[in-house]
Amino acid sequence: MGRTTDNGARLQRLVIDAGFTCPNRDGTLGRGGCTFCDNNAFHPAYSHPEKSIREQLDDGIAFHRARGRKADGYLAYFQSYSNTYGPAGKLRERYGQALAHPAVKGIVIATRPDCVDEEKLDLIASLPGIVILELGIESCYDRTLARVHRGHTFADTERAVRLAAERGIDTRGHLILGLPGETREMLLGACDRINDLPLTGVKLHQLQILKGTPMALEYEKHPEDFLMPDLTAYIELLAEMIGRFRADLRIDRIAAAVPPRFLAVSPWSGVRPDRIRVLLEKKLAEKGNPIPPSPG
Numbered sequence: 119m120g121r122t123t124d125n126g127a128r129l130q131r132l133v134i135d136a137g138f139t140c141p142n143r144d145g146t147l148g149r150g151g152c153t154f155c156d157n158n159a160f161h162p163a164y165s166h167p168e169k170s171i172r173e174q175l176d177d178g179i180a181f182h183r184a185r186g187r188k189a190d191g192y193l194a195y196f197q198s199y200s201n202t203y204g205p206a207g208k209l210r211e212r213y214g215q216a217l218a219h220p221a222v223k224g225i226v227i228a229t230r231p232d233c234v235d236e237e238k239l240d241l242i243a244s245l246p247g248i249v250i251l252e253l254g255i256e257s258c259y260d261r262t263l264a265r266v267h268r269g270h271t272f273a274d275t276e277r278a279v280r281l282a283a284e285r286g287i288d289t290r291g292h293l294i295l296g297l298p299g300e301t302r303e304m305l306l307g308a309c310d311r312i313n314d315l316p317l318t319g320v321k322l323h324q325l326q327i328l329k330g331t332p333m334a335l336e337y338e339k340h341p342e343d344f345l346m347p348d349l350t351a352y353i354e355l356l357a358e359m360i361g362r363f364r365a366d367l368r369i370d371r372i373a374a375a376v377p378p379r380f381l382a383v384s385p386w387s388g389v390r391p392d393r394i395r396v397l398l399e400k401k402l403a404e405k406g407n408p409i410p411p412s413p414g
């Protein structure tokens with residue numbers, strides 16, 4: 119997983135599955151989930167809800183050390199499902215278990231915008247160390263959110279980001295580039311909507327359609343509804359979006375790579391993140407745009 123730089127320190131994220139689910143899966147909003155979702159595609163082998171959080175962290179550290187990845191410390195990355203979906207007492211207990219690990223310097227909490235309220239945000243704001251809230255915005259357009267069965271609106275995102283910012287929480291937004299029905303112009307227009315939010319950063323990646331998902335079937339029937347830019351067009355799109363974002367907006371990620379066995383459709387794959395970054399930097403330099411700091 120990604121690294122985050124904190125005042126020069128290299129912090130490795132360790133993915134935690136703390137046993138949460140989401141309202142789009144447990145029947146509260148739906149049972150099928152978002153049409154693009156397969157959480158298994160993002161699970162490293164060490165992350166499993168049947169293990170304690172401490173065990174997942176220890177195994178995650180061993181996993182990265184075995185691959186020669188040096189780190190000055192670790193961030194517990196509550197990534198799987200919606201990690202604020204539960205009563206505040208449960209959240210306090212799970213986050214506390216992670217923060218009690220001696221090598222953990224902080225926490226990243228991924229969740230849906232409609233799964234935070236003032237009580238939970240007060241709790242998150244009170245946590246010690248580095249605390250990042252990662253909100254799954256996915257799209258700035260309600261038509262798209264409805265089409266992918268997201269179960270929330272962009273107004274939910276606006277509300278969640280503002281409540282988090284009022285509490286001084288470092289809040290990043292996650293966007294998928296190329297959801298069905300979205301054009302290049304819509305994605306460029308989304309930059310203005312993002313700029314209006316008090317976010318500290320965004321995490322961007324290309325749409326990857328996963329095997330067995332409703333979106334894979336949708337693509338089979340209507341491939342013309344998907345932008346699917348090839349790598350050159352994707353880099354061009356990224357560069358243009360980054361040029362439109364507020365200069366102070368941190369760019370946390372620029373691409374994603376699920377293991378090939380999960381992939382049904384992707385306009386490109388197998389390109390290393392550092393290669394994508396080199397291509398992006400070249401394109402930004404051509405356009406005269408500043409190069410954002412390394413993604414975390």
Ligand code: SF4
Nearest residue numbers: 140142151152155199
């Ligand atoms: S993407 Fe998140 S909100 Fe959507 S179904 Fe998957 S876990 Fe639930």
